[in-house]
Amino acid sequence: MEYYVAIGSIIGIHAMLGLSVYLVAISGQMSFGQQGFFALGAYLAGLSTALWGLHLLPALVLGVVVAAAVGLLVGFPALRVRGLYLAIATFGFGEIVRLAFLNVRYTRRIGDRVVGPNASEGFRHVRYIYDRGITPLEYLGIILLALVVVVILFYFLERSKLGAKLRAVEEDEVAASMIGINVTRVKVFGFTVAAGVAGLAGGLFIHYSSYIDHDMVALPLAIASVTYPIFGGLGSFVGPLLGAVALVGLTESLRTLHGAREFIYGALIILTMLFRPRGIVDEALVLRVKGWLPLRAARRPAPAP
């Protein structure tokens, strides 16, 4: 049971990271730096509960706000470049954050423990959920609740005018600007919200695992977060959710296979891309599914008499 609770928590947190990359991706950009916002959210939320004695909710909110604010600051200059340049620029940002935390020391002795970011030792002893007697199952509930909130946000975002603008920018930036869309503003908006979502994932993660260090927010996390939406599909927010569930679930269920596990993981990604280059839930699939829904059919205009 504990095992499944742990997997569920990891899936919830990684799904948020996947959604974060997805939101950048639907405006046609690719970010390899969401782990930087994840780290910012984790450190801020961890500091808030462990050192400043805040309640979990304001701590998470603080993490989200700081991550989003940094996203806004980074997004303005960074989104001047696109494509591979942006991927590499954002990866550079992620590495800067990681290396900064590798050097930051801000600790206090609480009881017999040294709490706080401690350079290469990482940030240990974030014991909020243990001290409050929150069980892992209850904490899984908190993670899933947060995920549901994010998914509802995405659901409405996709159906809103703003969502349409993001898609329009992906399709053709010039055409989008011709019909009066402020391309930069739309892209920076998407990037900022995405940074906030990654920060939320980070804040939830540090309270789940009770510690974080710079190794946990390096290139492998960047690759994982990018893999979920591209594997799962960029047609709808269901894609990254599916990607996170499928890939984390796969990794866990193959745990007994040792060496072969990662091999199958890698081979599966290659095969999926060969047959479905835009992921499993691509735009074509989304349109087809929408066609099946009776709700959609009812809204179709009545045939002309």
Add this chain to the structure above:
Amino acid sequence: MSTVLLDGTEQLINGLMYGCFYALIGGGFTLLFGVLRRFNLAYGSTIMAGAYAGLIPVYLFNAPVLVLFVTTIVVSVLVGLLVEFCCFRFLRKGHELAPLMTTIGMLIVIDETIVYLTDAVGLKYPAPFGDESLALGPFLIRPDYLAILVVSVVSFSAIFYLLYRTRFGRAMRAVAERPDAAQILGVSVRHVNVLTFVLTSALAGIIGFFAAVSVGSARPEMAAWLTGKGLVVMVLGGLGSFPGAIVGGLALGVLEFEAVWFLGSSYRDILAFAILFLVLIVRPGGLLGTRTA
């Protein structure tokens, strides 16, 4: 000469020599990117696979370093061809992200195979150039860095000759410029792609050899480290510009060595990425790039 100036100059020389190594990595990434317009994230793993494979004859037969060097190159080429076959050949056209993902898949496959076979332990690499520093006037120079300098100059000359003086080079540049137009004029794009993979993978073998020699061991962390440096150099120089990769590599080498000497090693990587970020924003096309992002 004051000590600061003296130290600064010594680090400049070291930086330039090590920068040649960065230029080799960046050059490999750049050639692939220039021709394919795609990004091969498995390149670092190709390099690592070669470096590990080179150790097999050494451990089995106690083979000399030359055999190690040749094995490294041969295995890198084979792995490169595997990457081309699995990740690029059958991919449908017009999807930017798919090749990124397939090479990530390949990266995972290669890295994990190596980790599985070696239990993630670093393997000792022979030191063919000794570890005695050479004195050049007042400066001390590492012999393996000197070897890197010589081999890079030879490799770059060979690549420049190939690119600008041979039929294949012309075909490569034609495909890099306009693949469809080149195809119409009778250049086999697939042929050029495969040969580009052979060329860059042979380069990967050379890189792998020196990467392992300069730290004294082959380690699984190599791949990520090489990929990071390769990307930084490629972007600094301008995507797809081969001379740009050389300039970018030298610049990064000098910068890192001076930073380590004057600021301490913890600032080395931060500085590299900060510069990368700034260059991207101020000059999105890279130092020598002409294409805008």
